[in-house]
Amino acid sequence: MKAFEIYTFRGGNWKIDSVFDDKDLALFEAKRMDSSNRFLSVRVVEEIFDEVSSQTSTRTIFRGGSGAELSYQAPKKAAPAINKARPRAAGAERSPKGRRRKPAKKKSGFSGPFLILLLVVVFGFAAMFGLQFFAGVKLG
Amino acid sequence: MPREVVQEGLPAGSERRLVLRLLKYWRGLQDGDWFPPFSAIDNVEIADMWNDSFVLDLAGHENDPVFRWFGNGIACRCGGSLIGRHVSEVPENCLASVVVTYLDDVLAREAPMSRGGELVLWNGVRILYRSILMPLSDDGKTITGILGGANCREVTEE
Numbered sequence: 001m002k003a004f005e006i007y008t009f010r011g012g013n014w015k016i017d018s019v020f021d022d023k024d025l026a027l028f029e030a031k032r033m034d035s036s037n038r039f040l041s042v043r044v045v046e047e048i049f050d051e052v053s054s055q056t057s058t059r060t061i062f063r064g065g066s067g068a069e070l071s072y073q074a075p076k077k078a079a080p081a082i083n084k085a086r087p088r089a090a091g092a093e094r095s096p097k098g099r100r101r102k103p104a105k106k107k108s109g110f111s112g113p114f115l116i117l118l119l120v121v122v123f124g125f126a127a128m129f130g131l132q133f134f135a136g137v138k139l140g
Numbered sequence: 141m142p143r144e145v146v147q148e149g150l151p152a153g154s155e156r157r158l159v160l161r162l163l164k165y166w167r168g169l170q171d172g173d174w175f176p177p178f179s180a181i182d183n184v185e186i187a188d189m190w191n192d193s194f195v196l197d198l199a200g201h202e203n204d205p206v207f208r209w210f211g212n213g214i215a216c217r218c219g220g221s222l223i224g225r226h227v228s229e230v231p232e233n234c235l236a237s238v239v240v241t242y243l244d245d246v247l248a249r250e251a252p253m254s255r256g257g258e259l260v261l262w263n264g265v266r267i268l269y270r271s272i273l274m275p276l277s278d279d280g281k282t283i284t285g286i287l288g289g290a291n292c293r294e295v296t297e298e
Contacts, residue, residue: 015173018163018252019245025254029160 001049006030009041009065017042027062034064041065159254159272162189162289166252166274174280181276181287183209189289194236196227196243196286199278204228205243205286210236214290217261233262239271239290246273247283258295267292 004026006017017033020026026044034042044062049055165186169176178197183190195209204226215221217235227243230236238259246253256270269292276285 010173016249016251018254019249020253021255025157025160029163 001051003047003049004061005045005047006033007043007045008033008039009043010039014043023061030062030064039065157270158189158192158289158291159270162186162193162272162287163252163254163274165189166287171280175275175277175283176287177278177280178208178276178285192291193287193289194222194239195276196288197284198286199284201226208285217267217292219262231262233260235259235261235267235269235271235290235292238269239273239288243273243286246275246286250275250283259292266295268295 002021002023004020004023006019006026006029007014008017009015018026018029020029023046030042030044033039042062042064043060045058046061047056047058050057166176169180178195181195186193191211191213193209193211194207194214196205197208198205206224206226207222210218210222212221214235218237219231219234222230222236227240230240238255238257242253242255252272252274254270254272256268258266258268260266269290271288271290273286273288275283276287278284
């Protein structure tokens with residue numbers, strides 16, 4: 001079973017755009033998208049699923065654009081490598097109910113300052129108890 | 141490769157194939173990477189494709205979506221309209237029966253998919269068809285519907 005997946009390069013990642021079972025149709029649409037200059041780059045990946053071995057092989061059969069995705073620099077962090085994650089092959093089980101897209105992971109800046117505050121409080125209490133102890137020893 | 145039914149009345153030089161024209165329309169409704177909402181579909185704007193289109197509602201029917209729209213162009217290849225009916229109620233050996241077979245793939249990949257092939261209808265007529273399924277969403281992320289389209293031509297034995 002063959003599938004022809006059109007990917008577009010957006011926001012530093014290759015993202016699946018559409019899937020066809022007809023090679024000529026996929027190439028036609030990919031070339032049309034590439035010539036529209038709407039995307040930094042467009043490519044077509046041929047995915048072959050071997051039902052006997054249950055293995056999937058892929059190869060890129062079209063790569064449009066000027067290769068600009070190779071020098072893409074994300075605004076704040078380093079440009080990630082081309083996303084090598086492959087969508088599940090045809091016939092794969094459905095994703096869980098809701099079929100929500102994975103939310104982007106957010107890095108929390110809260111844990112750092114909180115640890116520092118905790119250390120200050122601990123040392124503060126230690127200093128208080130230490131002073132009380134030594135004061136008691138001296139007077140006694 | 142199945143040939144599409146030639147669409148009469150289209151401007152010269154425009155794309156004839158239904159699935160590509162419908163896909164172009166769907167892309168035009170997108171806001172960035174977000175899936176288009178049901179409310180964005182304008183049947184007047186796609187009057188030339190509306191009869192070959194259908195809309196599936198998944199909200200509350202994830203396991204067995206419901207047809208909210210079923211164009212006459214597909215209905216005549218299914219023995220009648222399926223508006224209000226579930227996917228599980230689609231008759232065998234009709235145009236809709238082959239189109240919904242890859243619905244799970246669309247939901248898994250979260251991207252439009254197009255498939256074509258050959259089919260012998262329940263009435264013995266042999267057709268070559270081309271179809272497409274495209275995700276719709278109420279919040280832009282969670283797929284809650286499908287905009288689909290399909291057309292065909294009869295294969296005559298010589």
